[in-house]
Amino acid sequence: MGKVIVVTSGKGGVGKTTSTAALGAALAQNGERVVVVDFDVGLRNLDLVMGAERRVVYDLVNVIQGEAKLTQALIRDKRLESLFLLPASQTRDKDNLTTEGVDRVITELKRVFDWVICDSPAGIERGATLAMRHADMAVVVTNPEVSSVRDSDRIIGLLDSKTLKAERGERMEKHLLLTRYDSVRAERGDMLKVDDVLEILSIPLIGIIPESSDVLRASNMGAPVTLADARCAPAMAYFEAARRLRGEQLPITIPGDKRGIFGKIFGRKAA
Amino acid sequence: MSIFGLFRKQKSAPMARERLQVLLAHERASSGSDLVAILREEILAVIAKHVDLDADRVHVKMDRDENMSILEIDVEIPTNSALKAA
Numbered sequence: 096m097g098k099v100i101v102v103t104s105g106k107g108g109v110g111k112t113t114s115t116a117a118l119g120a121a122l123a124q125n126g127e128r129v130v131v132v133d134f135d136v137g138l139r140n141l142d143l144v145m146g147a148e149r150r151v152v153y154d155l156v157n158v159i160q161g162e163a164k165l166t167q168a169l170i171r172d173k174r175l176e177s178l179f180l181l182p183a184s185q186t187r188d189k190d191n192l193t194t195e196g197v198d199r200v201i202t203e204l205k206r207v208f209d210w211v212i213c214d215s216p217a218g219i220e221r222g223a224t225l226a227m228r229h230a231d232m233a234v235v236v237t238n239p240e241v242s243s244v245r246d247s248d249r250i251i252g253l254l255d256s257k258t259l260k261a262e263r264g265e266r267m268e269k270h271l272l273l274t275r276y277d278s279v280r281a282e283r284g285d286m287l288k289v290d291d292v293l294e295i296l297s298i299p300l301i302g303i304i305p306e307s308s309d310v311l312r313a314s315n316m317g318a319p320v321t322l323a324d325a326r327c328a329p330a331m332a333y334f335e336a337a338r339r340l341r342g343e344q345l346p347i348t349i350p351g352d353k354r355g356i357f358g359k360i361f362g363r364k365a366a
Numbered sequence: 367m368s369i370f371g372l373f374r375k376q377k378s379a380p381m382a383r384e385r386l387q388v389l390l391a392h393e394r395a396s397s398g399s400d401l402v403a404i405l406r407e408e409i410l411a412v413i414a415k416h417v418d419l420d421a422d423r424v425h426v427k428m429d430r431d432e433n434m435s436i437l438e439i440d441v442e443i444p445t446n447s448a449l450k451a452a
Contacts, residue, residue, distance in 0.1 A: 240382075241382050241385065241386055244386055245386065245389065245390065245393075248390050248393070248394070249393075252394070256401070281379065283377075284377030284378070284379045284380065285377065285378050285379055286379055287379050287382050287383060288379065291379065291382075291383045295383070295386050295387060295390060
């Protein structure tokens with residue numbers, strides 16, 4: 096039976112889709128079977144970040160409404176044969192997602208794949224609660240910024256109350272993925288530090304992704320950053336996060352700390 | 367601005383941290399969950415059976431930690447309130 100992960104945040108634009116694609120590709124590079132599911136019905140974007148936008152024929156809503164089979168809607172990645180995408184619908188809205196339909200699709204996916212990664216829409220409405228409903232664990236994507244931290248706190252509350260795990264009285268495993276982190280600004284005192292965010296949200300950290308132009312470059316090209324340039328700093332941070340998702344215990348590294356002596360001296364002086 | 371202005375400029379991250387801590391403590395306690403509201407109503411009903419009390423003087427608060435949640439119940443009973451059971 097595969098594991099279901101929801102990638103969620105409450106706030107939009109913090110990197111849910113980027114992280115879904117990057118983690119999916121990182122997990123699939125080990126040969127494990129991975130499907131990334133876009134729950135953002137009406138505003139789909141995971142297909143674009145994955146570079147599969149021209150290959151979408153059927154989508155999640157078609158499958159839920161019985162207009163297509165799951166095998167017809169799944170798109171196999173051109174670079175990694177164990178990575179698949181289930182796209183969201185572009186033309187219809189979230190009301191087309193039924194609880195029973197989502198239940199059926201996720202149950203089927205869990206049987207075939209090792210990892211089912213659900214890319215949640217922003218907000219705390221139906222689309223977001225359906226995306227988290229079946230999750231075994233949650234990746235809460237947060238930027239070191241006040242509104243993102245506040246929204247993540249709301250989402251953590253929902254994960255503990257509106258999921259099947261919560262309804263069964265079980266504990267939802269939640270992990271913090273801190274994205275767009277700039278260690279120089281944090282060191283200077285102009286950005287919340289890792290420890291600040293951890294103390295406020297009190298969930299364990301699964302990775303710190305540095306602010307980097309490599310992320311935009313990858314999405315421009317239509318490739319998960321872990322496939323576009325596996326050696327760049329954000330990709331390496333996503334690979335580490337993926338290993339932690341598998342249960343490996345790795346020490347957390349703060350990206351940018353190896354910036355070199357000049358960066359450090361400059362960072363301190365500006366304080 | 368003089369060059370010394372740069373050194374006097376207040377760091378903003380501690381402000382962000384403090385504002386969030388205050389805000390989230392409040393939000394978790396109030397709107398956070400329906401559970402707190404339900405508990406508050408039921409606790410109030412049970413105590414009101416035995417003691418006259420003001421509904422506004424019952425505070426129920428839920429605090430979340432990594433390993434556990436703490437439910438805090440604070441009930442103020444006025445000194446002149448008659449114990450109904452007595």
